[in-house]
Structure formats: C-alpha cells, structure tokens
Amino acid sequence: MAEAVLTIERLTLALPAGADRASAVEDLSLALYRRQILCVVGESGSGKSVCAAAVMGLLPKAIRPVAGAIHFEGRDLLNLPAVEWRTLRGRRIAMIFQEPMTALNPVIRIGDQIMEAFEAHGQFTPTERHARLRALLEEVGMRDLERIIRSYPHQLSGGQRQRAMIAMALALEPSILVADEPTTALDVTTQAQILRLIRDIQQRRGMAVLFITHDFGVVADIADRVAVMEKGRVVEQGSVADVLERPQHPYTRRLLAAVPGGTPPARAEVEDEPIACAANGLAKTYRGNDWFSSPTEVAAVKNVTFEIRRGETLGLVGESGSGKSTIGRLVMRLTDADAGVVRIGELDFSEARGARLRDARKHVQMVFQDPFASLNPRRRVGQIIADGPIAHGVPKAQAYARAEELLTLVGLDPRAGRRFPHEFSGGQRQRIGIARALALDPEVLVADEPVSALDVSVQAQVLALLETLKARLRLAVLFITHDLNVAAQVCDRIAVMRLGEIVEIRPTADLLNRPEHPYTQALLAAIPGRQRRMPKSL
Structure with a gap:
C-alpha cells in the first residue's frame, strides 16, 4: 500500500x-x-x-x-x-460540514463565499478567481451558474447548498478532504448524486x-x-x-x-378497521414575492387523496420538495389547504374553527423530525408532556401522573420528567416527543422524518417503539420519510410523491418488489448500499 x-x-x-x-x-x-x-x-x-x-x-x-x-x-x-x-x-486539508445551511453565511452570496478562500490565501487575480469559481461550480455539477453565483444560501435547494460546500472545500485543491455526515439530511436521489460526485472528484x-x-x-x-x-x-x-x-x-x-432493509415484516389485517384519517383532493400553492424578483407560485400539493385506518401506517415518501411535509402540515391544520378536505374520524377537520378546532386538535398529534428544536429547552420534560392535557382541561396532578405513565410507556424512567431536554440523548429526546404526542390520546399520529437524524441502532429502537405503540393503541400513523428502507420496516402501505402528486400507492411489499412507476423505480435504485446487500442474519 x-x-x-x-x-x-x-x-x-x-x-x-x-x-x-x-x-x-x-x-x-x-x-x-x-x-x-x-x-x-x-x-x-x-x-x-x-x-x-x-x-x-x-x-x-x-x-x-x-x-x-x-x-x-x-x-x-x-x-x-x-x-x-x-x-x-x-x-x-479541507472540510465538508453536515449542515450547509448552518455552515454557509446566510447574508453573503454563494459566489462571494467560495471566492473568500482565494482571497484569504492570496491566490489568483480577480479575473482568475471568477474563472476558477465558474470551473469549480461546473465540476460539482451546478447548472445556471450566474444565478447560483448571485444566490444566497436560502435560495438554493439542499443538494445545491451541499454542492456549493463541496466547491468551497475543493477551491484550493487540498490533499485531504474531511466529510462529516455530508449526506445525512438529503433525500436518496440527491444523496446518491453527492456520493457519486465526491467519489469522482476524489x-x-x-x-x-x-x-x-x-x-x-x-x-x-x-x-x-x-x-x-x-x-x-x-x-x-x-x-x-x-x-x-x-x-x-x-x-x-x-x-x-440494525440497518433498515431486507424483507418487510408481515402486517396485520386492517381492512375491517374504521377509517381514522382521510384526505380528499388536497391542494396547496405557495406564493412568494420580494423586492428583487417577480412573483412566484409553487404548487406544493396537487389533488392528493388517501385514507388511513386504525392500526395502520401509511408511508409518504419522495424527494425533498415533493410535498410530503406539506401534506403533514395540512393534515395537522398547521397550514390551511387551498382545496380539498381532511377528515379525522367522522369530523371534517378542514372546516373546524375556533373552539371546535381547538378541541379537535387533540385527535391528531405530531412527532417532529428534530426533537431538540421541538422541545422547549426551558421547561422540564414532565411539564412539556403535561402541557397539552392541562390546556384541554385535565387537572394538573392528573396530567403529571399521566406524563409519568407515558415516559414509562416509551421506555424511559418516569423520574426523567424532572430533567430538561438537553440532558437526554437524541434517541431519548425523540421518545419524549412521542410521549408528548400521545398525551392527548390521539387517533392519528403524524410522524415527520422522526428517525432521519438518528444513528441506526437508536433508529431501530424508535421504529420498534412506534410499531408497538401503534398496535397497542390502534393508532393511525402517517409516516413521512425520504428513506424507503425505513418505510419498509414500519409501513403497511406506501404512497410515493413526486412534484406534489401521489404517483403510486400500494402495499409495502408489492411496491418494493414490483414498483410500477418509473419514479418509484428510480428512488429504489438510488438507495445507498442497494447494490451491496449487507448481512441481516447476524
């Protein structure tokens, strides 16, 4: 060697x-x-x-x-x-950081940030720097270079920001590149592109x-x-x-x-269970305008229809920007739909207003992607879990007793309620987030990328916990993820989203083994490690 x-x-x-x-x-x-x-x-x-x-x-x-x-x-x-x-x-020696939105300066244009490396090390003339900048962006697969150079980080997609970070790291042609989790937050197709790019450039x-x-x-x-x-x-x-x-x-x-994958586990029959959540014809368009550009419209969701029965998990998968998180927000009524209806049980959740909406919210709860960001750092865990029931009229003592029961239910010591969120690991914080979501005895649980930030062994524990709770409490779960391997482990059916529309919705095993839509086939082909099947019988 x-x-x-x-x-x-x-x-x-x-x-x-x-x-x-x-x-x-x-x-x-x-x-x-x-x-x-x-x-x-x-x-x-x-x-x-x-x-x-x-x-x-x-x-x-x-x-x-x-x-x-x-x-x-x-x-x-x-x-x-x-x-x-x-x-x-x-x-x-250069580095690519895990989260480009944090690592990039939000108030400096992308082109200027990359050229800072040349200036800091006294490399090249101004003309040579601009030529070198364009060459770097082309090397990392960027298109529409003039727009990229003039853009601020928030105006780029996650994959484009990561490519800009790679261009910055390569600017002075280092002999060593350190990449710290550079694809963790990316969907599978963008992840595959970035991995291929790093390998090719290396x-x-x-x-x-x-x-x-x-x-x-x-x-x-x-x-x-x-x-x-x-x-x-x-x-x-x-x-x-x-x-x-x-x-x-x-x-x-x-x-x-603990790596997700392999043959999906057998699923319980739910055809005779009542429908807990149904969406019919959902549509949402975001409109934007600022001083420096013309008005824009993005159709985030277009005519989406699905239903979830009690005791069933429906997976919602797709690339970043496919509309899956917007669906989650529409189901939760964190965002109002432009068209369509969401029903929770027999209730028309889309039309509920005022006190009726406030009372109805307890029937549908959410587990967020980042438990550290979604848990109040100034409140103890017991308070965080008890707040919802107290707001809905449950006596304080009863709410705190229920919080201890829920901590036990999700596999934590009930005394953990006296501690603050920062005193727990990522997996423990996600368990706390699940306990909070269950505090109001919901019928529907929306889980938005609940394990994407966790390592594989903790991920396996949280997925197993969600599966156990779903069966025990007969929850209907909308499981939003960009990881088809994860979806295979917990979902009874999977709906594949592309550009705001569901292009395929089928039982999990059928979809994974016999994908029909070309986009589903492309997603499956992009899963990291798919060509090298790792041992599952260890």
Missing part, C-alpha cells in the same frame, strides 16, 4: 470532568492514503466527529489532547500554532478522504476502507468487503443488524 498522507497515532482526547466517560477518543490509530476513502462509522457519541475535528484543528476548548499525535507533511497537527493552521486549513484529484457517517448504506457505496468506533475506540477496521460482509466484532454485527 502507498505511503499514508495522514496518520493518527494512539490519540487520546480527554473530556471535561463530569462527562459520561473520561475520553472522547481513546488510543485511536488510523491512516489515510492517497486516492482512498476511509469511512469512520459508529453511533452518536462514538467519537467519530471529534476525530474529524481534531484532524481539522477545530476541537472545542473543553476537549484536550492528552496523548498521541496526528502527522501530516512532517508536522504534528496537535502542536501546530494558530498562524500555521491558517495557511494549512482549507489549502491542504479519484480525479487523487485526494485522501476521511468520511464520517452513521449510515452503512453510504459506507457500502463509497468506502475503500472502514473503521468502526464505539465509545471513543476503534473496535474494527479493514476493507469495506471485510467489515460489511465478514464483521468480526460484536458491536459491528449489532450495527449491521
């Missing part, structure tokens, strides 16, 4: 006193090679993102290197002065890539070598074939066993 471009040697990074363990990373040794992609995979808290931050010289002040070294071009990066980091970062430029992910499907698609991390330690590493097809460590086996 060729000489390593970067080596991490027995690195230990200490956590502050009071943390749940002594070290974020312990005795870590890894090597990055030219023209290879090393995927570091593990659950949240395994230390993989801290490892990436150490390579970039971006460790939080609370995390201290106490042993080991990171060698690059004859230098130990752990002891590099700040002035040397300014010349190295971006030029020799091969063309001969870069070494450190790719951080919790998604084994992504690992199967892009990795040359894999390192599996658990609680700050590398427990297994090797070629992608060895780790995915012949895993040795029990932790790796557990992670692979």
Whole structure:
C-alpha cells in the first residue's frame, strides 16, 4: 500500500470532568492514503466527529489532547500554532460540514463565499478567481451558474447548498478532504448524486478522504476502507468487503443488524378497521414575492387523496420538495389547504374553527423530525408532556401522573420528567416527543422524518417503539420519510410523491418488489448500499 498522507497515532482526547466517560477518543490509530476513502462509522457519541475535528484543528476548548499525535507533511497537527493552521486549513486539508445551511453565511452570496478562500490565501487575480469559481461550480455539477453565483444560501435547494460546500472545500485543491455526515439530511436521489460526485472528484484529484457517517448504506457505496468506533475506540477496521460482509466484532454485527432493509415484516389485517384519517383532493400553492424578483407560485400539493385506518401506517415518501411535509402540515391544520378536505374520524377537520378546532386538535398529534428544536429547552420534560392535557382541561396532578405513565410507556424512567431536554440523548429526546404526542390520546399520529437524524441502532429502537405503540393503541400513523428502507420496516402501505402528486400507492411489499412507476423505480435504485446487500442474519 502507498505511503499514508495522514496518520493518527494512539490519540487520546480527554473530556471535561463530569462527562459520561473520561475520553472522547481513546488510543485511536488510523491512516489515510492517497486516492482512498476511509469511512469512520459508529453511533452518536462514538467519537467519530471529534476525530474529524481534531484532524481539522477545530476541537472545542473543553476537549484536550492528552496523548498521541496526528502527522501530516512532517508536522504534528496537535502542536501546530494558530498562524500555521491558517495557511494549512482549507489549502491542504479541507472540510465538508453536515449542515450547509448552518455552515454557509446566510447574508453573503454563494459566489462571494467560495471566492473568500482565494482571497484569504492570496491566490489568483480577480479575473482568475471568477474563472476558477465558474470551473469549480461546473465540476460539482451546478447548472445556471450566474444565478447560483448571485444566490444566497436560502435560495438554493439542499443538494445545491451541499454542492456549493463541496466547491468551497475543493477551491484550493487540498490533499485531504474531511466529510462529516455530508449526506445525512438529503433525500436518496440527491444523496446518491453527492456520493457519486465526491467519489469522482476524489479519484480525479487523487485526494485522501476521511468520511464520517452513521449510515452503512453510504459506507457500502463509497468506502475503500472502514473503521468502526464505539465509545471513543476503534473496535474494527479493514476493507469495506471485510467489515460489511465478514464483521468480526460484536458491536459491528449489532450495527449491521440494525440497518433498515431486507424483507418487510408481515402486517396485520386492517381492512375491517374504521377509517381514522382521510384526505380528499388536497391542494396547496405557495406564493412568494420580494423586492428583487417577480412573483412566484409553487404548487406544493396537487389533488392528493388517501385514507388511513386504525392500526395502520401509511408511508409518504419522495424527494425533498415533493410535498410530503406539506401534506403533514395540512393534515395537522398547521397550514390551511387551498382545496380539498381532511377528515379525522367522522369530523371534517378542514372546516373546524375556533373552539371546535381547538378541541379537535387533540385527535391528531405530531412527532417532529428534530426533537431538540421541538422541545422547549426551558421547561422540564414532565411539564412539556403535561402541557397539552392541562390546556384541554385535565387537572394538573392528573396530567403529571399521566406524563409519568407515558415516559414509562416509551421506555424511559418516569423520574426523567424532572430533567430538561438537553440532558437526554437524541434517541431519548425523540421518545419524549412521542410521549408528548400521545398525551392527548390521539387517533392519528403524524410522524415527520422522526428517525432521519438518528444513528441506526437508536433508529431501530424508535421504529420498534412506534410499531408497538401503534398496535397497542390502534393508532393511525402517517409516516413521512425520504428513506424507503425505513418505510419498509414500519409501513403497511406506501404512497410515493413526486412534484406534489401521489404517483403510486400500494402495499409495502408489492411496491418494493414490483414498483410500477418509473419514479418509484428510480428512488429504489438510488438507495445507498442497494447494490451491496449487507448481512441481516447476524
């Protein structure tokens, strides 16, 4: 094997006193090679993102290197002065961040942000910078370059923002690219495009890539070598074939066993159950206007019709912008439809107003994508769960007792109600969000991407919990996701959305095994790791 471009040697990074363990990373040794992609995979808290931050010289002040070294071009990066980091970062080692909307400056145009890298390092003349900018955007597959260059981040799609981030990282032709979960928030087709783009550019430029992910499907698609991390330690590493097809460590086996996919489980018959939620002819058009552009109209939802019975889960899948989250908002009456009707049981939910609407809302509740953003950080968990029943007239003592019952129901200690949301992990916060949604005994549960931000083992736990609660409480669930593997595990039927319309709606096994619409076929073909079937009998 060729000489390593970067080596991490027995690195230990200490956590502050009071943390749940002594070290974020312990005795870590890894090597990055030219023209290879090393995927570091593990659950949240395994230390993989801290490892990436150490390579970039971006460790939080609370995390201290106490042993080991990171060698690059004859230098130990752990002891590099700040002035040397300014010349190295971006030029020799660059990074693609997980969330481009957070990483990009919202008040600077995309073109100016990319050209800042040239200016900061004194590279090229103004004319050469503009030519280089256009070449970079073309290389990452951007079209309509003049519009992209003049746009602000919020005016681009998620995939376009991620491509802009990649262009920025490649601007000075680094020899190492660090990619920290760069496709987690993207739908499957955009994700497939970004993975293919990173692989193509890496091969063309001969870069070494450190790719951080919790998604084994992504690992199967892009990795040359894999390192599996658990609680700050590398427990297994090797070629992608060895780790995915012949895993040795029990932790790796557990992670692979938790990956959604394979044959959908058998579903209970619900044909005789009453219809809990029905949408008929739903339509929604968003209209926009500002000082700098002409009025725009986007038909987010067009003539959508479906029904969900008690004890049934209907999956709503599609790319970003397909209209699936708008459907969720219309069902919840967080947004009013331009046309069509939503019925919850026998109630015409679309026409309810005032006190009647307020009383009806308890019948349909929502589990949000990001539990940290949707839980009030200043209120204790017990208060958060009890607030809904109290607002609907339930005595305070009874509401708090019910909150403890619900915490137990979702697998948490009832004493957890005394703590604040930031004191829980992502999976625990999502369980709290589910408990809050169940507090009013709803008939219909809308789950909007409830596991997209979770690693595979926690994801499997939350999906199993939702399935158990649905069966026990006879809930009707509208499950919104961009991940067909996830939909296969929990949905009785799947509706595929494209450009605001349902193009196919069928029982899950039928749709996955015999897709009829070309768009459904394209979505299935874009699932990461689909070409490499990972072991499910571990």
